[in-house]
Amino acid sequence: MTSTEPDEDFFWSGYTRLFVLVNTAFFSVVASVDELMHLTAARSLGAPARIGFGTRLHYLVVRTDVTAIWGVPRRHRYRVYLAGMASDVLLIATMTLAVAYLPLSGPVEALLRAFTLTTLLCLRLRAQISMRTDLYFVLRDLLRCKDLFGDGLRYARYLLARAAAPFRRPASPVIDPTGELAPHERRAVRIYAVALGDVRPYPPPRDRPGRPLGSAEPGRSA
Numbered sequence: 591m592t593s594t595e596p597d598e599d600f601f602w603s604g605y606t607r608l609f610v611l612v613n614t615a616f617f618s619v620v621a622s623v624d625e626l627m628h629l630t631a632a633r634s635l636g637a638p639a640r641i642g643f644g645t646r647l648h649y650l651v652v653r654t655d656v657t658a659i660w661g662v663p664r665r666h667r668y669r670v671y672l673a674g675m676a677s678d679v680l681l682i683a684t685m686t687l688a689v690a691y692l693p694l695s696g697p698v699e700a701l702l703r704a705f706t707l708t709t710l711l712c713l714r715l716r717a718q719i720s721m722r723t724d725l726y727f728v729l730r731d732l733l734r735c736k737d738l739f740g741d742g743l744r745y746a747r748y749l750l751a752r753a754a755a756p757f758r759r760p761a762s763p764v765i766d767p768t769g770e771l772a773p774h775e776r777r778a779v780r781i782y783a784v785a786l787g788d789v790r791p792y793p794p795p796r797d798r799p800g801r802p803l804g805s806a807e808p809g810r811s812a
Contacts (some may be wrong), residue, residue: 624674
């Protein structure tokens with residue numbers, strides 16, 4: 591095994607078109623495996639699910655609709671939410687062991703390193719709770735919130751509107767959108783709004799009951 595820098599793992603070839611094409615294929619494979627794991631996990635619970643395309647902000651994503659998992663106990667939903675990330679960890683571990691202990695040729699080792707790095711980057715994307723990927727749905731269930739993203743976004747807008755209120759003529763009343771939430775949900779939404787740190791000019795889609803390049807979404811997709 592030879593030691594390389596992370597950028598060398600990604601830019602593993604001197605031919606730009608080649609490494610772009612192959613790395614894109616790696617991303618597609620990882621995304622497909624991730625969604626298949628969400629699909630399999632949902633169906634193992636007897637819940638129907640389907641894979642499709644959607645958007646997260648301005649990104650085109652692959653997602654698995656697992657709305658039906660709202661019909662199973664909450665503790666079992668985590669299997670669906672985390673199935674994709676578990677498959678990523680397994681792929682990373684397998685490729686890392688192969689590179690470390692198998693007598694591989696230079697090109698093969700370079701490809702495995704690129705695949706490992708690609709999977710690691712995908713794993714990081716799935717941890718972005720502000721984009722309603724896998725860990726977002728885990729967090730939402732742990733905090734027992736119905737629409738953590740939508741409520742958090744509305745609260746962030748409320749904070750901006752309240753800060754701008756003194757400069758408006760005439761001043762208009764600003765109402766806290768979390769006022770009707772349960773105390774535990776209100777605290778969670780306010781903290782999440784700070785972590786969200788992003789206000790968008792269009793109304794946020796409400797989480798559909800149940801759960802996104804890829805993530806399992808209850809209510810929409812997993």
